[in-house]
Amino acid sequence: MARPRQPILSVERIAGAALKIVDRSGEFTIPGLAAELGVSPSSLYNHVSGRDEIVELMRGVASEGIHMPEDTSDWRAAVVEICWQYRNSYARHPRLIPLLTAYPVSHPSTTRMYNRLADVLAGLGLTPADVLKVITTLDSFVLGSALDVAAPEVVWNPGSQASPALAAALETPPPSTEKRAREAFGFGLDLVMDGLWQYVQTARIAAGAGLP
Amino acid sequence: MARPRQPILSVERIAGAALKIVDRSGEFTIPGLAAELGVSPSSLYNHVSGRDEIVELMRGVASEGIHMPEDTSDWRAAVVEICWQYRNSYARHPRLIPLLTAYPVSHPSTTRMYNRLADVLAGLGLTPADVLKVITTLDSFVLGSALDVAAPEVVWNPGSQASPALAAALETPPPSTEKRAREAFGFGLDLVMDGLWQYVQTARIAAGAGLP
Incomplete structure (x- = not known):
């Protein structure tokens, strides 16, 4: 029963193999993952509780490259920096993204990122409900932009059906x-930050508070 | 060789079956699609040229529910309306999204949407290069938001690792x-529109043009 030539099974090896399968095919199964690792499905369960935990381990691997800025005194620079790192990290695994969004976020390295974002946004005077909406907005924009990194050389190919305005845009x-x-990501992130700053100012004036 | 009990193969049936497989598993293969339809792979090629065309047909099915606003005299209302319809339509097929972003857009119904967006944005006085960046921003935000619709009841589950600001936000x-x-989508779309309006005003003032 011993498999001396197989490296010892670990959560790291399981996460790495699952991510390899998802990068290739957009999905993984426990039997497929066991086959990729050359082990039986039951031996996987000695290390992970199931599918949810494996997705969470993959989220951890995808988030490894996100380093939080030390200095958050400039709120906008801090949020922009986090968003760039988040986008660049997840852009390496576009096929993983719909799996990540279908499972609850609990991995410590991802929580660290959301903590930092929540702290910076709450520091602007946003209500907890608005903090959550801003985080969701950034999440959606970043994940959609990470998918855009995997887009083909020619994203739009409408041929003769393009209007003059679309045709002119597609030449640029x-x-x-x-x-x-x-x-495009830098441009869009600026739009979101400008809109957010305007919202923060309006909310603070409405609340009779000073500007942050 | 005749299969009298099988409905006649058509691009519509092929697109529908492929979308069913992708909704389920995040991916499709030509042999798997042929098996789902009860035909041989070679008979598929009598109707479609290959994988690219099947992805484009699925894009068409996913875009069917997008109805363009008749009236675009209020640019912001028109863009917001298009984005809501785009998001609601694609939210029905979250697993399809990374396939769509990996292939060039050419389906007529999707081109119709991009034409309308490009026309409205060019009408604001944006340069063709900026029109493309705004469209990409909207695309990324909408597709990320469509994935968010498929999120679980509890999106974040950080346990004791949440900072006070994140914990407060997650209770709301x-x-x-x-x-x-x-x-969250309505909130984020407002932020993007506010940022865009500010950008349009600044660009027009810089160009010595009046406000639109």
Whole structure:
């Protein structure tokens, strides 16, 4: 029964193998994962409780590259920095994204990121309910933008059906997908930050508070 | 060789069966699709040229529910209306989203939506390059938000690791996922529209043009 040539099974190996399968195919199964690792499904359950935990382990791997800014005294610079790191990390695993959004977030490294965002946003004077809505807005925009990084060289190919305004727009992007996606993300993040700043100012004036 | 009990193969049936498989598993293969339809892979190729065309057909099915607003005289109301319809339509097929973003957009019904967006945005005086960036921003935010509709009842479950600000925020969402996701999308869309309006005004002032 011993498999001396197999490295010892660990949560790290399980997460890595599951992520490899998801990157390839967009989904994983416990039997498929066991086969990839050359073990029986039951031996997987000695290390993980099931599918939910494996998704959470993959979230941890995808979040590894997110380093929180030390200095959050400039709220906007801090939020922008977190969003860029979040987007760049998840862009490496586009097929994982719909699995991540279908399961509750509990991994410590991801929680660290949401803690930092919540702290910075609450520091602006936003109510807890608004903090959650802003975090959800950033989440949705970042995850959609991470998918955009995996877009093909030519994103839109409408042929003769494009209106003159759309045709003119489609002639403008930079020649590389990476650069096009990066410029669009920076532009969109600025729009969201400008809208957020305006919202914070309006909310504070309405509450009779000073500007932050 | 005749299969009298099988409905006649058509691009509609192929798209519907492929979407059923993707909704279930996040991916499809030509042999798997042929098996689902009870036909041989080669008979599929009598109707579609391959994988790219099948993805595009699924995009068409997912976009069917998007009805363009007749009146675009209020640019903001028109863009907001398009984004809501786009989000609601794609939210029905969250597992399809990473496939859609990985292939060029060419389906006529989707092109119709992008045409309308480009026309409205160009009408604000935005340059073609900015029109493309705004469309990409809206795309990313809408697709991320469509994934959020498929989120579980409890999106964040950080336990004792939540900071006080995050813990307070997580106590605020409405009890249903549908309502939480809807309120967050409306809030985020407002932020993006406010940021966009500010950008349009600044760009027009810089160009010495009047306000739209």
